[in-house]
Amino acid sequence: MIVNDETIHYTGGDIQRAVYSLSCEICRSIRLDNPLYLCIMNGGIYFFADITKLLPPGYCEFVKIQSYSDNVQGKLTFVSPIEFPKGFKQIIIFDDICDTGNTLSALVDILKQECKADIYTAVAIYRDRQDSTFKPDFAAITINNDVFFAGYGLDDKGYDRNLPYIYDVNGGE
Secondary structure (H helix, E strand, C coil): CCCCCCCEEECHHHHHHHHHHHHHHHHHHCCCCCCEEEEEECCCHHHHHHHHCCCCCCEEEEEEEEECCCCCCCCEEECCCCCCCCCCCEEEEEEEEECCCHHHHHHHHHHHHHCCCEEEEEEEEEECCCCCCCCCCEEEEEECCCCCEEECCECECCECCCCCCEEECCCCC
């Protein structure tokens, strides 16, 4: 895929402005008190690194989850357990994108059973679709199309996560 100005939907500057705006919204909406910031790997890492630098200090934790091999909706396998710090009051889960919301919804349900904390979700991109089963609490960018994006944590068969911009993999086709 050749990336050019026509295929780039969000430049690095666009993304950074959206992340900054979102960090302000989170701080206005939640009185963060000893928060646990939880990053869903692999895609959420770039968004997580950028936004948590703009939020009050907190405990940072990372989780890698996978759907079962038969892709049963809402069933998750944890590659590593989540470590909960003492005295945390909120959890904010960060991910790169929310399409249907199945992964975030299932993770929120699991966390509600494991701890007593206020749980919030924040994504770099929320794809506002009619078949969405879950809407994140916060989104840096909201879209209503089915463009296949890569860059800034989003991947194309494992590639291009590390790009500082978001582009249309199919080139607008």
